[in-house]
Amino acid sequence: MTSTLDVSKVLGLLDQVLAERKASGDPEASYVAQLHHKGLNKILEKVGEEATETILAAKDAERSGNTDLLVCETADLLFHAMVMLSHLGSNTDAVMAELARRFDLSGLEEKASRK
Known part of the structure; x- marks a missing residue:
């Protein structure tokens, strides 16, 4: 990979x-x-385990100001969520499309639309 981080490329390759x-x-x-x-x-x-570890790392980061462990645990959580999506026949393209759909909505409007 190049030195310039292309998130969509990374996600696509991982998918x-x-x-x-x-x-x-x-x-x-x-x-x-x-x-x-x-x-x-x-x-x-594994998703649940990584979610718990991410939460604990966030609490530690709040106290210490160091987010290194939080970033690592979040990467683990994202990775295992991607495995879950893959297992069920989906991928991050679907997630990114959903995030794009929500982009111009307020969080409150989007949440209300799911009820």
């Missing part, structure tokens, strides 16, 4: 790798293939 590992990855050689092999409940367990 591609996740789909490949789901389709043909060896659970003995690939963590992602192993998660897919173990099924949705295991993936959800």
Whole structure:
């Protein structure tokens, strides 16, 4: 990758790798293939675990002012959420499209529209 961070490219490449590992990855050689092999409940367990670790890191960051661990834990959470999406046949394109749809809405309007 280049030194310029292209978030959509990173997400797209990761989506591609996740789909490949789901389709043909060896659970003995690939963590992602192993998660897919173990099924949705295991993936959800990891998402929950990473969410908890992210929350704890945020509390630590608030006290210390250092967000390094928070960034790492958030990356883990995002990664496992992406595995979950992949497992269910979706990807970050769908999430980004939904975020784009919400972009010009106020948060309160968007939330009310889901009721």
